[in-house]
Amino acid sequence: MDVTELKSRHIIYAILFLVIVIFLSATTGPAQLPLGQFFAAVAVHLPVISGHFHVSSLNEALVWQLIMPRICLGLLVGAMLASAGAAYQGVFLNPLADPYLLGVASGAGLGATIVLVFIPVALSFSFNLLPVAAFIGAVISVALTFTLGKAAGSGRNSSSLLLSGIAVAAFFTAAQTFLQQRSSAGQIQDVYSWILGSLATAGWSDVTLILPYVGLSAITLVAMRRLLDALAVGDLEAQSIGVKASTIRIIIIIAATLGTAAAVSVSGLIGFVGIIVPHMIRLVMGPSYKRILPLSILYGGAFLVLADYLARTILYPEEVPLGVITAFLGAPFFLVVLRTSKRLI
Amino acid sequence: MTTFLEKNLTGEIDTREIPTDRDANTNLVEVRKLNITRNKVLLLEDISFNIKTGEFVGLIGKNGVGKTTLLQAFIDGDHRKIYQGDIEIAKIKFPAKSIRESAKLVAYVPQLPHIPKQMLVCDYVMLGRLPYQNYLGNMSIADLEITKEVLAQLDLANFSNRVLGELSGGELQRVIIARALVQKAPFLVLDEPATSLDIYHQLMLLELLKDLCKSQEMTIFCSLHDINLAAQYCDRIIMLGQNKVLADNIPSQVLTRENIKEAFSVDSQLHTVKDNLVVIPRLFTNPYSDQFRGRK
Numbered sequence: 288m289d290v291t292e293l294k295s296r297h298i299i300y301a302i303l304f305l306v307i308v309i310f311l312s313a314t315t316g317p318a319q320l321p322l323g324q325f326f327a328a329v330a331v332h333l334p335v336i337s338g339h340f341h342v343s344s345l346n347e348a349l350v351w352q353l354i355m356p357r358i359c360l361g362l363l364v365g366a367m368l369a370s371a372g373a374a375y376q377g378v379f380l381n382p383l384a385d386p387y388l389l390g391v392a393s394g395a396g397l398g399a400t401i402v403l404v405f406i407p408v409a410l411s412f413s414f415n416l417l418p419v420a421a422f423i424g425a426v427i428s429v430a431l432t433f434t435l436g437k438a439a440g441s442g443r444n445s446s447s448l449l450l451s452g453i454a455v456a457a458f459f460t461a462a463q464t465f466l467q468q469r470s471s472a473g474q475i476q477d478v479y480s481w482i483l484g485s486l487a488t489a490g491w492s493d494v495t496l497i498l499p500y501v502g503l504s505a506i507t508l509v510a511m512r513r514l515l516d517a518l519a520v521g522d523l524e525a526q527s528i529g530v531k532a533s534t535i536r537i538i539i540i541i542a543a544t545l546g547t548a549a550a551v552s553v554s555g556l557i558g559f560v561g562i563i564v565p566h567m568i569r570l571v572m573g574p575s576y577k578r579i580l581p582l583s584i585l586y587g588g589a590f591l592v593l594a595d596y597l598a599r600t601i602l603y604p605e606e607v608p609l610g611v612i613t614a615f616l617g618a619p620f621f622l623v624v625l626r627t628s629k630r631l632i
Numbered sequence: 633m634t635t636f637l638e639k640n641l642t643g644e645i646d647t648r649e650i651p652t653d654r655d656a657n658t659n660l661v662e663v664r665k666l667n668i669t670r671n672k673v674l675l676l677e678d679i680s681f682n683i684k685t686g687e688f689v690g691l692i693g694k695n696g697v698g699k700t701t702l703l704q705a706f707i708d709g710d711h712r713k714i715y716q717g718d719i720e721i722a723k724i725k726f727p728a729k730s731i732r733e734s735a736k737l738v739a740y741v742p743q744l745p746h747i748p749k750q751m752l753v754c755d756y757v758m759l760g761r762l763p764y765q766n767y768l769g770n771m772s773i774a775d776l777e778i779t780k781e782v783l784a785q786l787d788l789a790n791f792s793n794r795v796l797g798e799l800s801g802g803e804l805q806r807v808i809i810a811r812a813l814v815q816k817a818p819f820l821v822l823d824e825p826a827t828s829l830d831i832y833h834q835l836m837l838l839e840l841l842k843d844l845c846k847s848q849e850m851t852i853f854c855s856l857h858d859i860n861l862a863a864q865y866c867d868r869i870i871m872l873g874q875n876k877v878l879a880d881n882i883p884s885q886v887l888t889r890e891n892i893k894e895a896f897s898v899d900s901q902l903h904t905v906k907d908n909l910v911v912i913p914r915l916f917t918n919p920y921s922d923q924f925r926g927r928k
Contacts, residue, residue, distance in 0.1 A: 526709030529735030
């Protein structure tokens with residue numbers, strides 16, 4: 288019985304990978320900052336040891352205002368998308384489920400489009416309106432999905448929820464496309480690049496904006512990891528082992544959706560992370576969410592930081608959209624794992 | 633939650649089992665005036681029976697008469713609207729105050745369990761420990777010990793790292809029962825566990841259940857299709873008829889020609905071979921005979 292619970296060894300591997308990715312991303316970028324300078328720049332912001340380090344104000348600003356928030360945001364967004372994807376796959380018992388399933392993407396897209404098209408750039412920038420509008424749009428669309436799905440009797444059956452999600456997404460996407468068509472070419476490009484996802488404008492305000500949602504959501508999902516396994520045996524059996532399936536499902540969906548909405552609002556629609564990371568872990572570690580969920584959080588964060596590092600270095604000084612990187616590199620890698628793994632999805 | 637912490641620190645075997653009165657002549661399960669209404673139609677009316685600690689009670693009856701629905705009265709959950717009446721298990725009103733507490737009283741093996749084919753046997757069996765686990769913490773040593781013990785008891789020790797999809801029907805049935813046993817509930821309910829098994833595995837299964845009653849004082853309520861198996865193994869049989877309990881007694885009293893005729897609409901010959909009751913059922917009329925068709 289050596290594989291029943293997640294082993295600390297696996298957590299250590301994941302953390303090691305995460306740390307390597309963070310250092311790679313922080314120190315080998317276009318700025319070519321030495322490792323010592325990077326540590327010093329971080330250290331002067333830490334409470335006790337700050338007095339012992341000296342660093343030029345340029346490097347300090349570079350690290351603390353540009354690099355660190357971008358890495359932190361990448362970690363949060365990646366961790367959220369991957370764990371939400373894993374949770375959705377467990378709740379809907381469907382390997383194709385991704386975090387955007389219930390209309391998060393289309394709602395956030397519409398919210399962002401409204402800001403980009405109608406609000407003057409200066410105004411929206413100074414109030415950081417874009418993420419707020421995207422978040423509100425995402426929450427509205429998911430609330431709508433729930434209300435409609437509930438009306439169609441989703442208490443026991445998740446497929447009515449899925450179908451109403453599809454309907455809501457179609458409606459919001461149509462509205463967004465309509466707005467886009469009526470806007471200028473520059474605005475269309477803004478909307479388009481937002482949809483493809485980017486961490487280029489990341490600042491500490493974005494991190495603090497989504498941290499409570501992502502934190503709460505991640506803790507909830509990790510707490511539910513064993514109950515997700517129980518959902519796989521069907522509602523009645525789950526109840527016989529003390530798990531009220533309908534309630535658990537709603538809690539998990541709400542947690543995953545709120546977290547995803549927060550992540551999307553600051554990063555745009557980064558595709559593929561929510562599918563590829565949990566499945567990669569599933570292929571290697573087996574189908575139990577006891578292992579998939581905690582590891583999804585760690586590897587999801589690392590994967591997105593790595594993807595963002597590539598996005599800004601591959602065609603330097605230009606930035607490649609993050610969604611392009613995640614899919615362009617993720618898909619072939621995923622296929623290799625799929626091909627070599629003996630397990631089935 | 634203090635008990636959980638204590639247990640985690642000391643690593644002792646779980647002592648939080650529901651206190652049951654292990655006196656052989658006390659009733660573990662008491663069902664009083666249970667009415668079951670499904671789709672606004674009364675399915676079973678005024679059902680009352682007791683099951684003693686350590687007793688192996690069989691449930692027989694025609695398809696659709698409500699065997700599964702009666703057995704599911706012992707599951708806490710969303711479907712409870714259809715039951716009116718009182719159920720007590722180990723002197724605790726069922727459903728208990730939470731669904732987790734209920735799961736510590738009754739373990740259930742369904743007729744057609746959902747089998748997540750890729751799940752490992754140990755992960756699946758460990759699901760039965762969920763009522764004892766807190767949400768954020770790891771499994772306790774006791775959870776692992778109990779799971780190991782049950783797997784060994786059911787001859788499944790070497791299966792723990794296999795995936796469910798590879799197992800044979802007999803192995804799978806044992807794994808499902810293992811999941812129910814790690815729940816450490818005093819009352820085990822099984823819905824037609826023998827139906828998909830060959831004769832050898834049917835007998836192995838029923839010997840196992842019988843042994844659980846004897847050696848661990850489990851109390852078992854189990855629906856069976858094969859009335860001969862029921863006669864051979866059950867301490868008592870509850871026979872369901874239209875809307876009611878037709879008979880509730882030791883097998884030789886329940887399995888009479890009249891009762892079998894009323895419950896199953898079949899004729900039967902009854903023999904006693906070396907103290908074993910043998911029922912040979914036959915139809916009153918063969919619906920496919922020439923005579924029958926001619927009359928039509």
